[in-house]
Amino acid sequence: MSIELSNISKTYNGSDFVLSDISVKIETGEFFAIVGPSGCGKSTLLRMIAGLIPITSGELKINDKDVTNLPPQERSLTMVFQNYALFPFLSVKDNVAFGLKARKMEKSEIDSRVINALELVNLSEYKERKPGELSGGQRQRVALARAIASDAKICLMDEPLSNLDAQLRNKMRSEIRELQQKLGLTLIYVTHDQVEAMTMADRIMVLNEAKTQQIDSASDIYDTPSNTFVAGFFGTPQMNLIPVTLHANSQSLNNESGLNFPNNHQLSKGKYLVGVRPNALSIDDSATVNNGLITTIEYLGTHSIVHVILDNSLEVLVETKSAEHLTTNQQITVNVTGKYYIFSEDGQSLLLTNGGYINDGKSSKEPKLQALF
Amino acid sequence: MTQYNKKAKIQQFMHYLLLIILTLFILIPFILGFWTSLLPTADISKGALWSSHISLDNYVTAVTQTPIIRYLFNSLIISIITMLAQIIFCSLSAYSFVFLKFKGRDLLFYVFLATMMLPFEAEVIPNFTTVRTLGLLNHYAVMIVPFLTSAFGTFMLRQSFLQIPGELKEAGDIEGLSHWQYYYKVVMPYSKISIYTLAAYSFLSSWNQYLWPMLTTFSDNFRPVQDGLRQLQSQESFNNWGMIQASAAIIIIPTLIALFFGQHYFKSGLNEGAIK
Amino acid sequence: MMENQAKSQNFKLSSEKEKSNISLGYNPYAKDKLYALLFLGPSLLILAIFVFYPMLRTIYLSLFLTNNLGNPTVFVGIKNYLTLLTSSSYINSLIATLIYVIAVSILTIIIGLILAQAATKKVAGISFFRTIFSATMGVSVSVAAIFWLFIFNPSVGLLSQLFTALNLTPINWLTEPGWAMTAIVISTVWMNLGFTFLIFFGALQSVPYTLYEAAQIEGASKSYQFFHITLPMISPTIFFVSIITLIESFKSFGLIDLMTAGGPNNATNLLVYRIYQDAFLNGNYGLSSTESVILAVIIAIFTFIQFKVLEKRVTY
Known part of the structure; x- marks a missing residue:
């Protein structure tokens, strides 16, 4: 499922823009990272795509269908949150089944999806536990399982690894990437961590002060940054x-x-x-x-x-x-x-x-952007 | 080293001494009450705190010759209904103040807060006229209807609902939960402890109502325990101490039991909800 | 029907916006107004009938003379207020109430703190003591009155017997003005302790233990730790408890009705008891309403001051 943002803006008072004129087309199966410092509007953008926050102006299309005015549940997407958004009073199993039950799915279908999702994240033996009895990494996996079980082909992730310690974060990075490819998800991943964005994403959107700074692959962003x-x-x-x-x-x-x-x-x-x-x-x-x-x-x-x-x-x-x-x-x-x-x-x-290392006096790579003269 | 141990022992002894003195201060009224409820009034009247005739006779008298059981039953009905109503209405109001966006929300919240400053005791005259006009006098309803909701309960639950991570609401929105579904599937179970606290609080405050039922109930069929005891005191010769103490014991036992079981929730809930 | 209205309103809103060439987007708050009405409506109705209306009505009645049905007859303006504030009997009631409220609050907080502090130390059997300390929370006003009436009883009461045994003249607790107040204060404090203990105990538990460890390393004494760590850390709780205790004491009625009935010689005729007497025993609803307004104002002022203090001083 592709996602297309056209000239999307957000303002709460009509004059100060939290996001201004964001446009990008995210292809089916793409791992797309939105990265920027805190307060740049990246989480707001993600929530607008999800439908949690209304879009002030612009158009959002999912699979070429205009969803700008649709509520979240009609956008066929799922979301993984920074603090996992697990319900502490429900078991792991019921947490994963939560959305499916809300959508009034058949019980046998729910069960098989829950079992399948928990298997994918290696949590099968924890299904009766409460989130409070799990480690940070395991909770993160429950949140992933919930996203997987929903079977939506678009997954939005809001800094999902920021509460984990460094070692675990590295491990989860590759797990998420593997899952995304295995399931063919179109994944939008918000992070403030440039390393995370560079190591995981197919393409990266850099946001700062409400505006898009650059949209490119990791290597292009590193090699040819469009501004300071x-x-x-x-x-x-x-x-x-x-x-x-x-x-x-x-x-x-x-x-x-x-x-x-x-x-x-x-x-x-x-x-x-x-x-x-x-x-x-x-x-x-x-x-x-x-x-x-x-x-x-x-x-x-x-x-x-x-x-x-x-x-x-x-x-x-x-x-x-x-x-x-x-x-x-x-x-x-x-x-x-x-x-x-x-x-x-x-x-x-x-x-x-100047391109690469210059010893022989000739530039190894043409500058991508046009020079002033 | 032994010096150190000795000092620690003395400290420990002093600590127990303090604990026991405090315990005595708290417990003497209880012990005296329960003890005298076992003695014949004749002996108590002579100033004796010991008798050769220790029995449950006073309890039998209280149960058979006074409407004390009826009073207990009335109080139970009133308190349980009030408690359930407050859980529902306070939580719905608190939900509105936390999760709904509508014009005038903050103003309305201040209005709720303001009612916490207005003592019910200062409003009994018009309220009496109101319930008389509504034809509620001398009925269970008169002790329930004015207390169906509570500003304090709303305030307490609001504090507790504010602690629910915003992400849970977003997760619910992604799945398309309506406010009603989010309320009973997420908010209520999440705030279980605060709900129990409110339950205990509203039950106890209803159970302890005194002035209002005194003004509005005139028959034993509807009179709650607190005013029932007052009735017994004025009817029976005030000096039937054994029987009066037995009645008091009958009344206090259910609340003490409830308290000891609910203590844990009460503690954590009150500290979480009320102070933060 | 209401839903339809809300929907059509929404529709109007979005079509208007579209005209101005800005798409409104999906509005997650569209239905909130309807929910607010459903969720808040019942509570608002109850509060309106039984809290707001009676307050206004009380203020209104306080400006009138009334007949014995509680209906206003002659408008007298602030004359009821003047009558009260120049009546030595009412002033005495005010003073008695203040003494009662202050004594009860201070004693409740100090003893409550001592109980909580004593219960924090982990010694064998401490949970037994904790349970005992919270026990008075389960005591209702009438039961407390009976327990204490027996203790204060001049002929059979425990205290009288104790005094006689010690060759002292027994005190007529409930029939001598000063002692009657003392008896009421003791009984009220005793009743308050369970609740206060629970709150303070919880607060003490939440003070981070590392603070005490840090103090111990510095060699701070126990009392220094109490005054410089414990008290400041739980100051929000102390203020919370003092608000509750003050306000509840101003509203005291049951114990007085059961133990002294305002006597002897009006020594324990506190504000709420007076309101009750003037309205329901003397049939003077106008004057009683005036007393109610004064009570409400006092409570509002205390609440307000406490909130202000809470805002300013309660910072670690």
């Missing part, structure tokens, strides 16, 4: 953003940013934000001319994050494979060795990327 918000939201540690002012056309970025860039772009004069991910920077501790001072080194096992204060007193983070030869308060040189991004001054649009 998206750039900063994806990737850990965050992308370094360095403001530069070019006083003349085609001026070198080096002096203005305090970093050493491998090549020069034909940028017209003006103000820009230059974004470089920590893993696209490298440290040279043997150069004769240094441009920064190490303040902190975070050792993370496979790699280290080095905090460097540049000569122009900006701080940048550098990811390096080994930091054994580095010490704090050491003078070093930071070079740009990977991809970098040039954003407009306000950070709203990506003007140019």
Whole structure:
């Protein structure tokens, strides 16, 4: 079942938009993640798709049928909630059967669906227990089973893993993904966790301040963020953003940013934000001319994050494979060795990327977005 | 180490002493009441607290020669109906204040709150006229109808309903539950403990009604226990202590039993509902 | 029929919206008004008839002289109020009520706290004590009156016998003004204790134990812990209990009717008892209504003050 949102907006008072002009078509069987910081409207959007909150303007289609004015139960979808929304006074079995009973389904049909759903999430032996007697992960599975049992082909999930500990979260991530593919569900998954979105989803919608920032696959979002918000939201540690002012056309970025860039772009004069991910920077501790001072080194096992204060007193983070030869308060040189991004001054649009690692002077990948000139 | 142990022992002893003193203060009226209900009035009147003739005679007298059982029955009917009505009407009102969106909801809630400030005792005169006009005087209905609902009960259940996670309502909406279905399938079972608390509270307050039934009932057929005891005191010679104490014991035993069984719910419910 | 109306109204609403080119969307609250009417209606009706109307009617009656059926005859304005507030007998009632209410509240809270605190320590047999401490909750007013009447009885009562045994002159508890008030206060406090204990006990249980552990590490004494951890932590409960106790004491009637009937010499003629006497024994409904209004105002003021205090001071 496909879901199509056309120019959907939400406002409670007529002037302040909680969501503004959201459009996207989600294909049948797609795992679609909506990601953004808290308060960006992602949960509201999900609830509007569910029919729990009325849509102020715009149109919502499910399988090409306009459902904008239909109540939730007529949209043939199911939902998994952040706190699982289990009924504490009902057994696991009855929780899973809850919606089916509400829809007055035949008892034998209910039983077989409940048994089947509980089997799929490995909870068969817990069916007589109350939710209070289960662990967090098991409760989450009950909620999944309830969604599975409903047999709806659209499943909406609202931060379903945010109450689980890190280890369990990893495990459930792959379980949900497997289930989604096994059952051929069209899944809309709301999360504030960029890692979750990137590892699970076919496509990701990034929301911020009521607006769509970008809709793309995980790799496209990582490689070609459409603005500084998206750039900063994806990737850990965050992308370094360095403001530069070019006083003349085609001026070198080096002096203005305090970093050493491998090549020069034909940028017209003006103000820009230059974004470089920590893993696209490298440290040279043997150069004769240094441009920064190490303040902190975070050792993370496979790699280290080095905090460097540049000569122009900006701080940048550098990811390096080994930091054994580095010490704090050491003078070093930071070079740009990977991809970098040039954003407009306000950070709203990506003007140019250099493609991959440039050593031979030629760009490995054409910038996706149109440059200003 | 022994020093430490000794100190702990003394502390423990002092603690028990305190507990026993407090227990005596609470229990003496009970013990004295039950004990004297077993003694012949003649002995009690002489100021004796011991008698060679300990028996249940007073109970037999109370049951056979006074309408005490009838009073108990009346109170039971009145209290049970009041309790059921309050559970239904208070929970429906509380549901409206928590789960329904309509114009003037908050204003109406303040109106409910305001009624908690108005003492029933200050309104007995017009209420008396009202029930007289409605022809309810000297009937069970007169002790039930004015108390079918309660602002306090509504307030308490509202607090409790507010604790129900909003996601449960959304989960219900996804399945297309109507308000009525959500009310009896989810809200009521979810708030079981608060409902029990309200049940106990409304039962006890109805059971303990005194002024209102005194004004509105005139015959033993409808008189509840509290006013029944008053009636016994004024009718029987006030000094038939043995019989009076036996009547008191007959009345108190059901509530004490109910209390001990319901204590757990009462405790948690009152603390959850009323204070948060 | 009502449903149809609601539906057609809804339809109108959505068609209007469509004209303005904004689709309304599915409105999950469309039927709420109807449900509100069904769910709230009965309660509102009862409250209107038995709480709001009588309050207004009482205020109205308080401005009139009345006949013996309780119907207003002569409009006298605030004269009833002036009569009352200049009557030394009524002022005495007010003072007696205040003394009673304050004494009962303070004693109930202090003893209730002691009971609860004593019952928190986990020693053998503590659940037995807990059950005993909550026992007076099951005592109704008439039973309490009988129990205490017997204890205070001048000839056969326990206290008199105790005094005689100790070679003291027995006190005529219920026939001497000061002692009658004392007897009523003791009986009321005793009745209140079960409820108060349960509430305080629950509150004490909910104070996080880590706070006490932290205090013990700092070497704080038991009493320091009580005054600096327990009391502040349960202050919301203390205020809750004090509201309830104050208001309930203002409304006391049963114990007085059964134990002293307002006597001796009007020493225990508290506000509600007076309302009852003036209306139903003396047939003076106008004056009684005035007394009712004064009582309602006092209770409203106390509730209001308590709510305000609750708002401000009860923060940890």
